[in-house]
């Protein structure tokens with residue numbers, strides 16, 4: 001077989017040096033939060049040690065709300081938590097960017113539910129530091145913060161990895177963005193967006209107390225650190241806002257009507273008080289469950305966004321009693337089930353279903369976003385190399 005002739009490269013003129021290539025050094029990761037999700041992420045990274053994937057990632061900073069530890073040479077994922085407890089210094093968000101300094105892509109992974117951390121996303125992005133987040137407080141609160149994050153990405157040439165924020169990595173945001181990129185307008189979105197509430201209503205039988213199921217969902221790591229975020233509908237409101245904004249609608253939080261499962265008095269309780277007050281939910285939910293059961297229906301906590309009517313879109317979140325043929329009713333466990341109507345899916349919606357909470361799926365989604373950033377960086381490096389070989393030389 002004849003060898004394919006190699007293209008001849010023109011010699012660079014004297015006085016010219018190749019344009020600098022993007023670094024192929026391992027990505028430097030700062031992990032904020034080592035609770036349910038953060039610990040699962042460290043375990044997953046530990047499994048990659050010694051593999052090609054592991055070689056490309058270096059954890060240089062780990063923190064919880066109290067302590068932090070950094071090592072530019074890399075922390076062992078399995079030992080990081082122990083190291084933090086043994087030799088950590090007080091945590092400070094100002095220490096994150098300096099800890100990431102060095103070659104390679106710099107990536108903050110937010111596995112907290114902290115507003116203070118979310119308030120820093122835009123700043124990191126503007127510095128060229130990528131942010132990968134499970135926390136919805138960045139894109140799912142005010143339009144101002146969401147816009148700031150978008151602008152910071154453009155300014156810093158950085159990426160905001162948000163797959164874990166809705167559906168714990170299910171292909172929801174990516175599908176909506178894909179439809180839009182293909183010229184489709186999103187007409188409506190409806191679905192079960194909370195993994196913990198899905199789990200609760202799949203298991204609740206109307207016989208045993210609802211409060212016991214809430215405690216079990218919290219113990220399984222499905223709820224937010226403060227389960228009021230789930231039971232109040234706030235977590236679902238944030239997810240619906242993230243979906244709406246990814247569909248191009250700059251919807252304000254106040255535009256979503258929320259019907260909470262919790263009485264308003266829960267807002268004033270401390271964490272221990274919340275646990276003691278949970279049985280207040282038992283009687284009202286038993287009554288709603290019995291009512292639904294008599295009609296052959298099932299309780300589901302549903303989010304709806306509808307842009308089909310003239311005027312402002314309608315958006316609401318709350319408990320609904322769904323008939324047996326309702327497309328949102330299926331699934332089990334922590335399954336999210338989401339229907340999307342668009343130009344091409346007018347009559348029959350696109351349905352996406354799968355586990356929407358849990359440490360493993362969420363940690364995997366965060367690392368998928370990290371790897372997508374590395375792939376994009378590698379492509380950019382390849383393109384820059386080709387440009388410098390071809391015509392991308394610059395004069396010093």
Ligand SMILES: NC(=O)C1=CN([C@@H]2O[C@H](COP(=O)(O)OP(=O)(O)OC[C@H]3O[C@@H](n4cnc5c(N)ncnc54)[C@H](OP(=O)(O)O)[C@@H]3O)[C@@H](O)[C@H]2O)C=CC1
Nearest residue numbers: 033034035036037064065111112113114134135225357358
């Ligand atoms: N659990 C799940 O199934 C899913 C969770 N998520 C999201 O993932 C995030 C984390 O959830 P989860 O792991 O369950 O929560 P946990 O409560 O288990 O863990 C939260 C972690 O964040 C740390 N933390 C809080 N504030 C700060 C701070 N300022 N700097 C550094 N670390 C901080 C906490 O530290 P300390 O212990 O000191 O308080 C703790 O280590 C949340 O935003 C949640 O919405 C998303 C999808 C699914």
Ligand SMILES: N[C@@H](CC=O)C(=O)O
Nearest residue numbers: 194195196223224357
């Ligand atoms: N508490 C959340 C966790 C994932 O976002 C949920 O129940 O869905």
